[in-house]
Amino acid sequence: MDDAENLTVAERIRQQFEDLTRAERQLANCMLEDYPVSGLGSITAVAETSGVSTPTVARMARKLGFGGFPQMQAQLHSELKATISNPINKHDLWAENAPGTHILNRFAEAVMENMRQTLRQINPTDFNAVAQLLSDPKRDIYAVGGRITRSMADHFFTHMQVMRSGVTLMAPNSNTWAHYVLNMKEGDVLVAFDIRRYEHDILRLAEVAKSRGVTFILFTDQWGSPAGKFATHSLNSRIEVPSAWDSLVVTLFLVEAVIAAVQNETWDETKDRMKILEELFDQTKMFKKFI
Incomplete structure:
Protein backbone atom coordinates (compact mmCIF):
# COMPACT_ATOMS: atom_id res chain seq x y z
CA MET A 1 0.00 0.00 0.00
CA ILE A 84 -14.66 8.41 19.01
CA SER A 85 -13.84 4.68 19.19
CA ASN A 86 -13.98 3.21 22.68
CA PRO A 87 -11.50 0.55 23.87
CA ILE A 88 -13.82 -2.35 22.96
CA ASN A 89 -14.25 -1.07 19.40
CA LYS A 90 -10.49 -0.64 19.07
CA HIS A 91 -9.83 -4.18 20.25
CA ASP A 92 -12.43 -5.69 17.94
CA LEU A 93 -11.10 -3.79 14.93
CA TRP A 94 -7.61 -5.19 15.41
CA ALA A 95 -8.72 -8.66 16.53
CA GLU A 96 -10.83 -9.45 13.46
CA ASN A 97 -7.87 -8.95 11.12
CA ALA A 98 -5.08 -10.13 13.43
CA PRO A 99 -2.41 -12.30 11.74
CA GLY A 100 -1.08 -15.42 13.41
CA THR A 101 2.18 -13.83 14.52
CA HIS A 102 2.91 -13.23 18.21
CA ILE A 103 1.48 -10.09 19.81
CA LEU A 104 5.02 -8.87 20.53
CA ASN A 105 5.79 -8.84 16.82
CA ARG A 106 2.47 -7.28 15.83
CA PHE A 107 2.76 -4.60 18.49
CA ALA A 108 6.38 -3.82 17.64
CA GLU A 109 5.62 -3.51 13.93
CA ALA A 110 2.69 -1.16 14.66
CA VAL A 111 4.85 1.03 16.90
CA MET A 112 7.67 1.16 14.35
CA GLU A 113 5.23 2.13 11.61
CA ASN A 114 3.80 4.80 13.92
CA MET A 115 7.32 6.15 14.39
CA ARG A 116 8.02 6.18 10.66
CA GLN A 117 4.75 7.95 9.82
CA THR A 118 5.20 10.48 12.63
CA LEU A 119 8.74 11.40 11.63
CA ARG A 120 7.58 11.95 8.04
CA GLN A 121 5.01 14.46 9.27
CA ILE A 122 6.99 16.42 11.87
CA ASN A 123 8.08 19.84 10.64
CA PRO A 124 11.63 20.54 11.98
CA THR A 125 10.93 24.28 11.95
CA ASP A 126 7.90 23.84 14.23
CA PHE A 127 9.86 21.46 16.46
CA ASN A 128 12.69 23.99 16.80
CA ALA A 129 10.18 26.76 17.58
CA VAL A 130 8.73 24.65 20.41
CA ALA A 131 12.21 24.10 21.87
CA GLN A 132 12.95 27.83 21.68
CA LEU A 133 9.72 28.74 23.47
CA LEU A 134 10.38 26.23 26.24
CA SER A 135 13.96 27.48 26.62
CA ASP A 136 12.96 31.12 27.11
CA PRO A 137 13.52 31.92 30.83
CA LYS A 138 11.11 34.88 30.63
CA ARG A 139 8.21 32.49 29.99
CA ASP A 140 6.74 30.35 32.75
CA ILE A 141 5.60 26.90 31.64
CA TYR A 142 2.48 25.01 32.66
CA ALA A 143 1.95 21.33 31.78
CA VAL A 144 -1.34 19.43 31.82
CA GLY A 145 -2.63 16.07 30.65
CA GLY A 146 -5.88 14.18 30.49
CA ARG A 147 -7.10 10.89 31.94
CA ILE A 148 -4.53 8.82 30.03
CA THR A 149 -2.01 11.48 29.02
CA ARG A 150 -1.35 12.89 32.50
CA SER A 151 1.67 10.54 32.68
CA MET A 152 3.14 12.38 29.68
CA ALA A 153 2.64 15.74 31.39
CA ASP A 154 4.30 14.39 34.55
CA HIS A 155 7.27 13.04 32.59
CA PHE A 156 7.66 16.34 30.74
CA PHE A 157 7.46 18.33 34.00
CA THR A 158 9.96 16.15 35.88
CA HIS A 159 12.66 16.83 33.31
CA MET A 160 11.82 20.45 32.57
CA GLN A 161 11.96 21.51 36.21
CA VAL A 162 15.53 20.24 36.42
CA MET A 163 16.58 22.36 33.45
CA ARG A 164 14.88 25.61 34.35
CA SER A 165 12.72 27.41 36.90
CA GLY A 166 9.14 28.53 36.42
CA VAL A 167 7.67 25.13 35.49
CA THR A 168 4.34 24.01 36.96
CA LEU A 169 2.53 20.66 36.68
CA MET A 170 -1.20 21.31 36.83
CA ALA A 171 -3.29 18.99 39.00
CA PRO A 172 -5.34 16.40 37.08
CA ASN A 173 -8.67 17.55 38.51
CA SER A 174 -9.94 20.23 36.15
CA ASN A 175 -11.96 22.07 38.78
CA THR A 176 -8.65 23.54 40.04
CA TRP A 177 -7.41 24.73 36.65
CA ALA A 178 -8.84 28.24 36.99
CA HIS A 179 -6.41 28.79 39.87
CA TYR A 180 -3.47 28.04 37.58
CA VAL A 181 -4.82 30.24 34.79
CA LEU A 182 -5.05 33.06 37.34
CA ASN A 183 -1.24 32.98 37.61
CA MET A 184 -0.56 32.73 33.88
CA LYS A 185 0.91 35.84 32.27
CA GLU A 186 0.82 36.91 28.67
CA GLY A 187 3.63 35.10 26.88
CA ASP A 188 3.70 32.13 29.27
CA VAL A 189 3.46 28.66 27.71
CA LEU A 190 0.78 26.02 28.29
CA VAL A 191 1.80 22.52 27.20
CA ALA A 192 -1.14 20.11 26.95
CA PHE A 193 -1.53 16.46 25.98
CA ASP A 194 -4.80 15.33 24.41
CA ILE A 195 -5.49 12.23 22.30
CA ARG A 196 -8.72 10.58 21.18
CA ARG A 197 -11.38 10.55 22.82
CA TYR A 198 -10.57 14.23 23.25
CA GLU A 199 -11.43 15.86 26.56
CA HIS A 200 -13.75 18.86 26.81
CA ASP A 201 -11.82 20.26 29.77
CA ILE A 202 -8.59 20.48 27.76
CA LEU A 203 -10.44 22.34 25.00
CA ARG A 204 -11.93 24.84 27.45
CA LEU A 205 -8.58 25.35 29.20
CA ALA A 206 -6.85 26.02 25.88
CA GLU A 207 -9.48 28.58 24.89
CA VAL A 208 -9.30 30.45 28.19
CA ALA A 209 -5.51 30.42 28.30
CA LYS A 210 -5.28 31.63 24.70
CA SER A 211 -7.64 34.52 25.49
CA ARG A 212 -5.16 35.64 28.17
CA GLY A 213 -2.25 35.75 25.72
CA VAL A 214 -0.75 32.40 26.73
CA THR A 215 1.13 30.48 24.04
CA PHE A 216 -0.37 27.02 23.62
CA ILE A 217 1.67 23.94 22.62
CA LEU A 218 -0.27 20.72 21.99
CA PHE A 219 0.88 17.11 21.86
CA THR A 220 -1.87 15.16 20.10
CA ASP A 221 -2.55 12.29 17.70
CA GLN A 222 -2.73 11.96 13.92
CA TRP A 223 -6.29 13.30 13.75
CA GLY A 224 -5.67 16.24 16.05
CA SER A 225 -7.45 17.32 19.21
CA PRO A 226 -10.13 20.02 18.79
CA ALA A 227 -7.95 22.09 21.12
CA GLY A 228 -5.54 22.37 18.21
CA LYS A 229 -7.49 25.36 16.89
CA PHE A 230 -5.95 27.38 19.76
CA ALA A 231 -2.42 25.94 19.44
CA THR A 232 0.56 27.94 18.25
CA HIS A 233 2.30 24.63 17.63
CA SER A 234 0.94 21.08 17.49
CA LEU A 235 3.14 17.98 17.59
CA ASN A 236 1.12 15.10 16.15
CA SER A 237 2.08 11.47 16.71
CA ARG A 238 0.61 8.18 15.54
CA ILE A 239 -1.05 6.19 18.32
CA GLU A 240 -2.85 3.13 16.85
CA VAL A 241 -1.63 -0.34 17.90
CA PRO A 242 -3.20 -3.84 18.12
CA SER A 243 -4.75 -3.15 21.51
CA ALA A 244 -7.89 -1.84 23.16
CA TRP A 245 -5.78 1.17 24.18
CA ASP A 246 -3.83 3.65 22.13
CA SER A 247 -0.04 3.77 22.39
CA LEU A 248 1.91 6.73 23.78
CA VAL A 249 5.29 5.33 22.75
CA VAL A 250 5.78 7.79 19.89
CA THR A 251 4.33 10.64 21.95
CA LEU A 252 6.94 9.87 24.61
CA PHE A 253 9.61 9.89 21.90
CA LEU A 254 8.55 13.41 20.87
CA VAL A 255 8.47 14.58 24.49
CA GLU A 256 11.98 13.29 25.13
CA ALA A 257 13.25 14.73 21.86
CA VAL A 258 11.89 18.13 22.91
CA ILE A 259 13.51 17.73 26.34
CA ALA A 260 16.86 16.95 24.66
CA ALA A 261 16.50 20.01 22.42
CA VAL A 262 15.75 22.28 25.40
CA GLN A 263 18.71 20.79 27.27
CA ASN A 264 20.98 21.72 24.35
CA GLU A 265 19.57 25.26 24.31
CA THR A 266 19.98 25.77 28.06
CA TRP A 267 22.99 23.59 28.87
CA ASP A 268 24.95 26.13 30.91
CA GLU A 269 22.03 26.78 33.27
CA THR A 270 20.95 23.13 33.19
CA LYS A 271 24.44 21.92 34.15
CA ASP A 272 24.56 24.28 37.14
CA ARG A 273 21.10 23.21 38.28
CA MET A 274 22.04 19.53 37.91
CA LYS A 275 25.12 20.01 40.09
CA ILE A 276 23.03 21.61 42.84
CA LEU A 277 20.40 18.88 42.50
CA GLU A 278 23.03 16.15 42.88
CA GLU A 279 24.29 17.84 46.04
CA LEU A 280 20.74 17.87 47.39
CA PHE A 281 20.37 14.18 46.57
CA ASP A 282 23.57 13.48 48.51
CA GLN A 283 22.38 15.52 51.49
CA THR A 284 19.04 13.72 51.63
CA LYS A 285 20.65 10.32 50.89
CA MET A 286 17.99 9.76 48.26
CA PHE A 287 20.00 7.29 46.18
CA LYS A 288 21.94 4.26 47.42
CA LYS A 289 25.70 4.48 47.02
CA PHE A 290 27.68 1.30 46.41
CA ILE A 291 31.10 2.64 47.37
Missing part, protein backbone atom coordinates in the same frame (compact mmCIF):
# COMPACT_ATOMS: atom_id res chain seq x y z
CA ASP A 2 1.27 3.47 -0.87
CA ASP A 3 2.34 5.54 2.17
CA ALA A 4 -0.06 8.34 1.18
CA GLU A 5 -3.00 5.98 1.62
CA ASN A 6 -2.11 5.63 5.31
CA LEU A 7 -2.23 9.38 5.94
CA THR A 8 -5.16 11.22 7.43
CA VAL A 9 -6.63 14.13 5.49
CA ALA A 10 -5.06 16.50 8.04
CA GLU A 11 -1.64 14.93 7.57
CA ARG A 12 -1.96 15.27 3.79
CA ILE A 13 -2.92 18.93 4.19
CA ARG A 14 0.03 19.68 6.46
CA GLN A 15 2.40 17.78 4.17
CA GLN A 16 1.31 19.60 1.00
CA PHE A 17 0.31 22.98 2.44
CA GLU A 18 3.15 24.91 0.78
CA ASP A 19 2.06 23.61 -2.65
CA LEU A 20 -1.55 24.83 -2.30
CA THR A 21 -2.88 28.01 -3.90
CA ARG A 22 -4.01 30.90 -1.71
CA ALA A 23 -7.68 29.85 -1.98
CA GLU A 24 -6.78 26.23 -1.25
CA ARG A 25 -4.80 27.31 1.81
CA GLN A 26 -7.83 29.28 3.01
CA LEU A 27 -9.92 26.13 2.60
CA ALA A 28 -7.27 23.99 4.30
CA ASN A 29 -7.04 26.30 7.32
CA CYS A 30 -10.82 26.33 7.66
CA MET A 31 -10.97 22.54 7.53
CA LEU A 32 -8.24 22.17 10.15
CA GLU A 33 -10.00 24.57 12.55
CA ASP A 34 -12.85 22.14 13.23
CA TYR A 35 -11.37 18.92 11.94
CA PRO A 36 -12.77 16.56 10.73
CA VAL A 37 -16.32 17.86 11.14
CA SER A 38 -15.70 20.91 8.93
CA GLY A 39 -15.38 18.68 5.87
CA LEU A 40 -18.50 16.58 6.39
CA GLY A 41 -21.09 18.85 4.76
CA SER A 42 -21.94 19.02 1.08
CA ILE A 43 -19.27 20.36 -1.24
CA THR A 44 -21.31 23.56 -1.55
CA ALA A 45 -21.56 23.94 2.24
CA VAL A 46 -17.82 23.32 2.70
CA ALA A 47 -17.03 25.91 0.02
CA GLU A 48 -19.37 28.53 1.49
CA THR A 49 -18.09 28.03 5.04
CA SER A 50 -14.51 28.43 3.82
CA GLY A 51 -15.26 31.38 1.55
CA VAL A 52 -14.01 29.61 -1.59
CA SER A 53 -15.59 28.18 -4.75
CA THR A 54 -16.77 24.58 -5.15
CA PRO A 55 -14.13 23.97 -7.87
CA THR A 56 -11.48 24.95 -5.32
CA VAL A 57 -12.77 22.26 -2.94
CA ALA A 58 -12.76 19.63 -5.68
CA ARG A 59 -9.32 20.70 -6.90
CA MET A 60 -7.76 20.53 -3.43
CA ALA A 61 -9.22 17.06 -2.85
CA ARG A 62 -7.49 15.85 -6.02
CA LYS A 63 -4.24 17.59 -5.01
CA LEU A 64 -4.34 15.68 -1.75
CA GLY A 65 -4.44 12.42 -3.68
CA PHE A 66 -8.16 11.65 -3.71
CA GLY A 67 -10.30 10.88 -6.74
CA GLY A 68 -12.49 13.81 -5.78
CA PHE A 69 -14.40 15.41 -2.91
CA PRO A 70 -16.65 12.36 -2.20
CA GLN A 71 -13.60 10.14 -1.66
CA MET A 72 -11.98 12.69 0.64
CA GLN A 73 -15.20 13.06 2.58
CA ALA A 74 -15.52 9.29 2.94
CA GLN A 75 -12.11 9.24 4.62
CA LEU A 76 -13.17 12.09 6.92
CA HIS A 77 -16.22 10.05 7.96
CA SER A 78 -13.93 7.09 8.67
CA GLU A 79 -11.59 9.29 10.72
CA LEU A 80 -14.46 10.73 12.75
CA LYS A 81 -15.55 7.21 13.61
CA ALA A 82 -11.98 6.37 14.63
CA THR A 83 -11.62 9.39 16.93
Whole structure:
Protein backbone atom coordinates (compact mmCIF):
# COMPACT_ATOMS: atom_id res chain seq x y z
CA MET A 1 0.00 0.00 0.00
CA ASP A 2 1.27 3.47 -0.87
CA ASP A 3 2.34 5.54 2.17
CA ALA A 4 -0.06 8.34 1.18
CA GLU A 5 -3.00 5.98 1.62
CA ASN A 6 -2.11 5.63 5.31
CA LEU A 7 -2.23 9.38 5.94
CA THR A 8 -5.16 11.22 7.43
CA VAL A 9 -6.63 14.13 5.49
CA ALA A 10 -5.06 16.50 8.04
CA GLU A 11 -1.64 14.93 7.57
CA ARG A 12 -1.96 15.27 3.79
CA ILE A 13 -2.92 18.93 4.19
CA ARG A 14 0.03 19.68 6.46
CA GLN A 15 2.40 17.78 4.17
CA GLN A 16 1.31 19.60 1.00
CA PHE A 17 0.31 22.98 2.44
CA GLU A 18 3.15 24.91 0.78
CA ASP A 19 2.06 23.61 -2.65
CA LEU A 20 -1.55 24.83 -2.30
CA THR A 21 -2.88 28.01 -3.90
CA ARG A 22 -4.01 30.90 -1.71
CA ALA A 23 -7.68 29.85 -1.98
CA GLU A 24 -6.78 26.23 -1.25
CA ARG A 25 -4.80 27.31 1.81
CA GLN A 26 -7.83 29.28 3.01
CA LEU A 27 -9.92 26.13 2.60
CA ALA A 28 -7.27 23.99 4.30
CA ASN A 29 -7.04 26.30 7.32
CA CYS A 30 -10.82 26.33 7.66
CA MET A 31 -10.97 22.54 7.53
CA LEU A 32 -8.24 22.17 10.15
CA GLU A 33 -10.00 24.57 12.55
CA ASP A 34 -12.85 22.14 13.23
CA TYR A 35 -11.37 18.92 11.94
CA PRO A 36 -12.77 16.56 10.73
CA VAL A 37 -16.32 17.86 11.14
CA SER A 38 -15.70 20.91 8.93
CA GLY A 39 -15.38 18.68 5.87
CA LEU A 40 -18.50 16.58 6.39
CA GLY A 41 -21.09 18.85 4.76
CA SER A 42 -21.94 19.02 1.08
CA ILE A 43 -19.27 20.36 -1.24
CA THR A 44 -21.31 23.56 -1.55
CA ALA A 45 -21.56 23.94 2.24
CA VAL A 46 -17.82 23.32 2.70
CA ALA A 47 -17.03 25.91 0.02
CA GLU A 48 -19.37 28.53 1.49
CA THR A 49 -18.09 28.03 5.04
CA SER A 50 -14.51 28.43 3.82
CA GLY A 51 -15.26 31.38 1.55
CA VAL A 52 -14.01 29.61 -1.59
CA SER A 53 -15.59 28.18 -4.75
CA THR A 54 -16.77 24.58 -5.15
CA PRO A 55 -14.13 23.97 -7.87
CA THR A 56 -11.48 24.95 -5.32
CA VAL A 57 -12.77 22.26 -2.94
CA ALA A 58 -12.76 19.63 -5.68
CA ARG A 59 -9.32 20.70 -6.90
CA MET A 60 -7.76 20.53 -3.43
CA ALA A 61 -9.22 17.06 -2.85
CA ARG A 62 -7.49 15.85 -6.02
CA LYS A 63 -4.24 17.59 -5.01
CA LEU A 64 -4.34 15.68 -1.75
CA GLY A 65 -4.44 12.42 -3.68
CA PHE A 66 -8.16 11.65 -3.71
CA GLY A 67 -10.30 10.88 -6.74
CA GLY A 68 -12.49 13.81 -5.78
CA PHE A 69 -14.40 15.41 -2.91
CA PRO A 70 -16.65 12.36 -2.20
CA GLN A 71 -13.60 10.14 -1.66
CA MET A 72 -11.98 12.69 0.64
CA GLN A 73 -15.20 13.06 2.58
CA ALA A 74 -15.52 9.29 2.94
CA GLN A 75 -12.11 9.24 4.62
CA LEU A 76 -13.17 12.09 6.92
CA HIS A 77 -16.22 10.05 7.96
CA SER A 78 -13.93 7.09 8.67
CA GLU A 79 -11.59 9.29 10.72
CA LEU A 80 -14.46 10.73 12.75
CA LYS A 81 -15.55 7.21 13.61
CA ALA A 82 -11.98 6.37 14.63
CA THR A 83 -11.62 9.39 16.93
CA ILE A 84 -14.66 8.41 19.01
CA SER A 85 -13.84 4.68 19.19
CA ASN A 86 -13.98 3.21 22.68
CA PRO A 87 -11.50 0.55 23.87
CA ILE A 88 -13.82 -2.35 22.96
CA ASN A 89 -14.25 -1.07 19.40
CA LYS A 90 -10.49 -0.64 19.07
CA HIS A 91 -9.83 -4.18 20.25
CA ASP A 92 -12.43 -5.69 17.94
CA LEU A 93 -11.10 -3.79 14.93
CA TRP A 94 -7.61 -5.19 15.41
CA ALA A 95 -8.72 -8.66 16.53
CA GLU A 96 -10.83 -9.45 13.46
CA ASN A 97 -7.87 -8.95 11.12
CA ALA A 98 -5.08 -10.13 13.43
CA PRO A 99 -2.41 -12.30 11.74
CA GLY A 100 -1.08 -15.42 13.41
CA THR A 101 2.18 -13.83 14.52
CA HIS A 102 2.91 -13.23 18.21
CA ILE A 103 1.48 -10.09 19.81
CA LEU A 104 5.02 -8.87 20.53
CA ASN A 105 5.79 -8.84 16.82
CA ARG A 106 2.47 -7.28 15.83
CA PHE A 107 2.76 -4.60 18.49
CA ALA A 108 6.38 -3.82 17.64
CA GLU A 109 5.62 -3.51 13.93
CA ALA A 110 2.69 -1.16 14.66
CA VAL A 111 4.85 1.03 16.90
CA MET A 112 7.67 1.16 14.35
CA GLU A 113 5.23 2.13 11.61
CA ASN A 114 3.80 4.80 13.92
CA MET A 115 7.32 6.15 14.39
CA ARG A 116 8.02 6.18 10.66
CA GLN A 117 4.75 7.95 9.82
CA THR A 118 5.20 10.48 12.63
CA LEU A 119 8.74 11.40 11.63
CA ARG A 120 7.58 11.95 8.04
CA GLN A 121 5.01 14.46 9.27
CA ILE A 122 6.99 16.42 11.87
CA ASN A 123 8.08 19.84 10.64
CA PRO A 124 11.63 20.54 11.98
CA THR A 125 10.93 24.28 11.95
CA ASP A 126 7.90 23.84 14.23
CA PHE A 127 9.86 21.46 16.46
CA ASN A 128 12.69 23.99 16.80
CA ALA A 129 10.18 26.76 17.58
CA VAL A 130 8.73 24.65 20.41
CA ALA A 131 12.21 24.10 21.87
CA GLN A 132 12.95 27.83 21.68
CA LEU A 133 9.72 28.74 23.47
CA LEU A 134 10.38 26.23 26.24
CA SER A 135 13.96 27.48 26.62
CA ASP A 136 12.96 31.12 27.11
CA PRO A 137 13.52 31.92 30.83
CA LYS A 138 11.11 34.88 30.63
CA ARG A 139 8.21 32.49 29.99
CA ASP A 140 6.74 30.35 32.75
CA ILE A 141 5.60 26.90 31.64
CA TYR A 142 2.48 25.01 32.66
CA ALA A 143 1.95 21.33 31.78
CA VAL A 144 -1.34 19.43 31.82
CA GLY A 145 -2.63 16.07 30.65
CA GLY A 146 -5.88 14.18 30.49
CA ARG A 147 -7.10 10.89 31.94
CA ILE A 148 -4.53 8.82 30.03
CA THR A 149 -2.01 11.48 29.02
CA ARG A 150 -1.35 12.89 32.50
CA SER A 151 1.67 10.54 32.68
CA MET A 152 3.14 12.38 29.68
CA ALA A 153 2.64 15.74 31.39
CA ASP A 154 4.30 14.39 34.55
CA HIS A 155 7.27 13.04 32.59
CA PHE A 156 7.66 16.34 30.74
CA PHE A 157 7.46 18.33 34.00
CA THR A 158 9.96 16.15 35.88
CA HIS A 159 12.66 16.83 33.31
CA MET A 160 11.82 20.45 32.57
CA GLN A 161 11.96 21.51 36.21
CA VAL A 162 15.53 20.24 36.42
CA MET A 163 16.58 22.36 33.45
CA ARG A 164 14.88 25.61 34.35
CA SER A 165 12.72 27.41 36.90
CA GLY A 166 9.14 28.53 36.42
CA VAL A 167 7.67 25.13 35.49
CA THR A 168 4.34 24.01 36.96
CA LEU A 169 2.53 20.66 36.68
CA MET A 170 -1.20 21.31 36.83
CA ALA A 171 -3.29 18.99 39.00
CA PRO A 172 -5.34 16.40 37.08
CA ASN A 173 -8.67 17.55 38.51
CA SER A 174 -9.94 20.23 36.15
CA ASN A 175 -11.96 22.07 38.78
CA THR A 176 -8.65 23.54 40.04
CA TRP A 177 -7.41 24.73 36.65
CA ALA A 178 -8.84 28.24 36.99
CA HIS A 179 -6.41 28.79 39.87
CA TYR A 180 -3.47 28.04 37.58
CA VAL A 181 -4.82 30.24 34.79
CA LEU A 182 -5.05 33.06 37.34
CA ASN A 183 -1.24 32.98 37.61
CA MET A 184 -0.56 32.73 33.88
CA LYS A 185 0.91 35.84 32.27
CA GLU A 186 0.82 36.91 28.67
CA GLY A 187 3.63 35.10 26.88
CA ASP A 188 3.70 32.13 29.27
CA VAL A 189 3.46 28.66 27.71
CA LEU A 190 0.78 26.02 28.29
CA VAL A 191 1.80 22.52 27.20
CA ALA A 192 -1.14 20.11 26.95
CA PHE A 193 -1.53 16.46 25.98
CA ASP A 194 -4.80 15.33 24.41
CA ILE A 195 -5.49 12.23 22.30
CA ARG A 196 -8.72 10.58 21.18
CA ARG A 197 -11.38 10.55 22.82
CA TYR A 198 -10.57 14.23 23.25
CA GLU A 199 -11.43 15.86 26.56
CA HIS A 200 -13.75 18.86 26.81
CA ASP A 201 -11.82 20.26 29.77
CA ILE A 202 -8.59 20.48 27.76
CA LEU A 203 -10.44 22.34 25.00
CA ARG A 204 -11.93 24.84 27.45
CA LEU A 205 -8.58 25.35 29.20
CA ALA A 206 -6.85 26.02 25.88
CA GLU A 207 -9.48 28.58 24.89
CA VAL A 208 -9.30 30.45 28.19
CA ALA A 209 -5.51 30.42 28.30
CA LYS A 210 -5.28 31.63 24.70
CA SER A 211 -7.64 34.52 25.49
CA ARG A 212 -5.16 35.64 28.17
CA GLY A 213 -2.25 35.75 25.72
CA VAL A 214 -0.75 32.40 26.73
CA THR A 215 1.13 30.48 24.04
CA PHE A 216 -0.37 27.02 23.62
CA ILE A 217 1.67 23.94 22.62
CA LEU A 218 -0.27 20.72 21.99
CA PHE A 219 0.88 17.11 21.86
CA THR A 220 -1.87 15.16 20.10
CA ASP A 221 -2.55 12.29 17.70
CA GLN A 222 -2.73 11.96 13.92
CA TRP A 223 -6.29 13.30 13.75
CA GLY A 224 -5.67 16.24 16.05
CA SER A 225 -7.45 17.32 19.21
CA PRO A 226 -10.13 20.02 18.79
CA ALA A 227 -7.95 22.09 21.12
CA GLY A 228 -5.54 22.37 18.21
CA LYS A 229 -7.49 25.36 16.89
CA PHE A 230 -5.95 27.38 19.76
CA ALA A 231 -2.42 25.94 19.44
CA THR A 232 0.56 27.94 18.25
CA HIS A 233 2.30 24.63 17.63
CA SER A 234 0.94 21.08 17.49
CA LEU A 235 3.14 17.98 17.59
CA ASN A 236 1.12 15.10 16.15
CA SER A 237 2.08 11.47 16.71
CA ARG A 238 0.61 8.18 15.54
CA ILE A 239 -1.05 6.19 18.32
CA GLU A 240 -2.85 3.13 16.85
CA VAL A 241 -1.63 -0.34 17.90
CA PRO A 242 -3.20 -3.84 18.12
CA SER A 243 -4.75 -3.15 21.51
CA ALA A 244 -7.89 -1.84 23.16
CA TRP A 245 -5.78 1.17 24.18
CA ASP A 246 -3.83 3.65 22.13
CA SER A 247 -0.04 3.77 22.39
CA LEU A 248 1.91 6.73 23.78
CA VAL A 249 5.29 5.33 22.75
CA VAL A 250 5.78 7.79 19.89
CA THR A 251 4.33 10.64 21.95
CA LEU A 252 6.94 9.87 24.61
CA PHE A 253 9.61 9.89 21.90
CA LEU A 254 8.55 13.41 20.87
CA VAL A 255 8.47 14.58 24.49
CA GLU A 256 11.98 13.29 25.13
CA ALA A 257 13.25 14.73 21.86
CA VAL A 258 11.89 18.13 22.91
CA ILE A 259 13.51 17.73 26.34
CA ALA A 260 16.86 16.95 24.66
CA ALA A 261 16.50 20.01 22.42
CA VAL A 262 15.75 22.28 25.40
CA GLN A 263 18.71 20.79 27.27
CA ASN A 264 20.98 21.72 24.35
CA GLU A 265 19.57 25.26 24.31
CA THR A 266 19.98 25.77 28.06
CA TRP A 267 22.99 23.59 28.87
CA ASP A 268 24.95 26.13 30.91
CA GLU A 269 22.03 26.78 33.27
CA THR A 270 20.95 23.13 33.19
CA LYS A 271 24.44 21.92 34.15
CA ASP A 272 24.56 24.28 37.14
CA ARG A 273 21.10 23.21 38.28
CA MET A 274 22.04 19.53 37.91
CA LYS A 275 25.12 20.01 40.09
CA ILE A 276 23.03 21.61 42.84
CA LEU A 277 20.40 18.88 42.50
CA GLU A 278 23.03 16.15 42.88
CA GLU A 279 24.29 17.84 46.04
CA LEU A 280 20.74 17.87 47.39
CA PHE A 281 20.37 14.18 46.57
CA ASP A 282 23.57 13.48 48.51
CA GLN A 283 22.38 15.52 51.49
CA THR A 284 19.04 13.72 51.63
CA LYS A 285 20.65 10.32 50.89
CA MET A 286 17.99 9.76 48.26
CA PHE A 287 20.00 7.29 46.18
CA LYS A 288 21.94 4.26 47.42
CA LYS A 289 25.70 4.48 47.02
CA PHE A 290 27.68 1.30 46.41
CA ILE A 291 31.10 2.64 47.37
